[in-house]
Amino acid sequence: MELDYAFMVRTFGILLQAIPVTLKLTAVTLVLATPFAFLLALARIYTVPYVAKFASVYVSVMRGIPMVLQILLVYSLLPSLLNYLFKRAGIAYNIFDLDTIWYAYIIFTLGEIAVLSEVFRSALGSVGDGQIEAGLSVGMNRRTIYRRILIPQALVTAMPSLCNVTVTLLKNTSLAFMMAVQDITATGKIAASYGYNYVEAYLDVFLVYLIVCSLVQIAFRISEKHLGRFRHASQTSG
Amino acid sequence: MRPFEPQLIPQYFVEVFPYLSVTLGVTVSVIIFGSLLGGVIAWGKISGGRVVRSLATGYTYILRCTPSIILLFLIFYGLPKFVLEAFGYDINGLSRAVFVIISFTLLYAASSSEVMRAAYLSVDHGQYEAAVSIGLSSFTALRRIVLPQAAVVALPNFGNSVLNLMKEGSLAYTIGLIDLLGEGNLIISRQYGGSALEVYTAVGLIYLGLAFLITRSTMLLEQKLLPQKTRPERIQK
Numbered sequence: 470m471e472l473d474y475a476f477m478v479r480t481f482g483i484l485l486q487a488i489p490v491t492l493k494l495t496a497v498t499l500v501l502a503t504p505f506a507f508l509l510a511l512a513r514i515y516t517v518p519y520v521a522k523f524a525s526v527y528v529s530v531m532r533g534i535p536m537v538l539q540i541l542l543v544y545s546l547l548p549s550l551l552n553y554l555f556k557r558a559g560i561a562y563n564i565f566d567l568d569t570i571w572y573a574y575i576i577f578t579l580g581e582i583a584v585l586s587e588v589f590r591s592a593l594g595s596v597g598d599g600q601i602e603a604g605l606s607v608g609m610n611r612r613t614i615y616r617r618i619l620i621p622q623a624l625v626t627a628m629p630s631l632c633n634v635t636v637t638l639l640k641n642t643s644l645a646f647m648m649a650v651q652d653i654t655a656t657g658k659i660a661a662s663y664g665y666n667y668v669e670a671y672l673d674v675f676l677v678y679l680i681v682c683s684l685v686q687i688a689f690r691i692s693e694k695h696l697g698r699f700r701h702a703s704q705t706s707g
Numbered sequence: 708m709r710p711f712e713p714q715l716i717p718q719y720f721v722e723v724f725p726y727l728s729v730t731l732g733v734t735v736s737v738i739i740f741g742s743l744l745g746g747v748i749a750w751g752k753i754s755g756g757r758v759v760r761s762l763a764t765g766y767t768y769i770l771r772c773t774p775s776i777i778l779l780f781l782i783f784y785g786l787p788k789f790v791l792e793a794f795g796y797d798i799n800g801l802s803r804a805v806f807v808i809i810s811f812t813l814l815y816a817a818s819s820s821e822v823m824r825a826a827y828l829s830v831d832h833g834q835y836e837a838a839v840s841i842g843l844s845s846f847t848a849l850r851r852i853v854l855p856q857a858a859v860v861a862l863p864n865f866g867n868s869v870l871n872l873m874k875e876g877s878l879a880y881t882i883g884l885i886d887l888l889g890e891g892n893l894i895i896s897r898q899y900g901g902s903a904l905e906v907y908t909a910v911g912l913i914y915l916g917l918a919f920l921i922t923r924s925t926m927l928l929e930q931k932l933l934p935q936k937t938r939p940e941r942i943q944k
Contacts, residue, residue: 471792529918529919529922530915532870532918533870533874533914533915533917533918533919534874534911534914534915534918535873535874535875535876535877535878535888535914536874537877537878537880537881537888538877538888538907538910538911538914541888541903541907542904542907542908542911545903545904545907546904636771636772640772640773640774640775641774643774643776643777644776654774654776654777657777661780661784667780667784667785668781668784668785668788671777671780671781671784671785672781672785674777675773675777675778675781678772678773678774678777679769679772679773682771682772683772
């Protein structure tokens, strides 16, 4: 198959410049989702009335609806809804001037809260109850126990799933092009339609994602090694 | 802002519902072809030589890093070009469903090969040895002893990957397949963008129902199959 290699090299360079947008989408989403996901996980562990029920329904609903559909739903609702609310509240801000990346943050965060809450729940559950009791017996309060004992150990167990979640999210952010966010995929699509070089452009996009994903996985492997010092003797396998 | 009219949802639900067959057809075909390819890859990882094993592992690694939509575009635009130049056939006229099935088969094979490998390795090798030592052929030992136990272990992950496949499959509308979401989008564009919220809600409800069915049935099946898995331990006690 005859490929336009000069085009591929040129496009590859352009795509590299879009990597920060994809990374930003992934990182901001994870940072925004973490506190909410943690609270939902706690609510389910301690079966807080109503909140625990809400959390489990929320997780099932988000798990059942495809990402594209979530994007289409929220993106067709949110801008006009916000516009309406702003007008009612008398805020003189044109919501359509807002950078669409914010909608992407909101949608991906909503989905990631569900995913992360499950990861946190199982990771916190993996730390033995004896650890909490030991903490209480030496006079620590619950907050200190969580901060100093539970979370560091849970983080070690959660690292492989967190790596998985991050890679999946990174791939899912490729749908941000639907919201006119200039990430790797959107940049590739523009390059592709410009000269009808679809195959070359998408091969480039494919390569760039492969590189970014590999780097993310390497980063996780390094931090996993670093976190290894928190590993409890009973967790050494794997 | 246009008001949200929930009373329209049932009507759109009925309009979209027949296209469930397209979504299901694609999903089931991918499960069949993807499991076959995934089985071959899993076999390569477990018992292949060095070259085969690194090929299989490399395949899984690369596909794990590929966003579904990029693979879909690559296959949709690239495959006809490749086939035309390599074999002289023009497959541009093929149904969009074929390209969707090929793309998702490639993706699904990667994830299902991991599920199968993990399940196979979870069954103690002694089980196989015990079966062979009482005179079963290695194929029978695999079929009667190892695989049933591995299947139970694989079930939750299998359910998960089917659920993911079904959800990712909704991307097919981007290359013009008229499945649930594709028809939903058609309805919306016929009304010049009206009723988007109601149509998407109807489609979402169908997907939720599907997800519920998949989760429930794997859970029930697991419960049904579980005693078989724990029986040896019961005898020991």
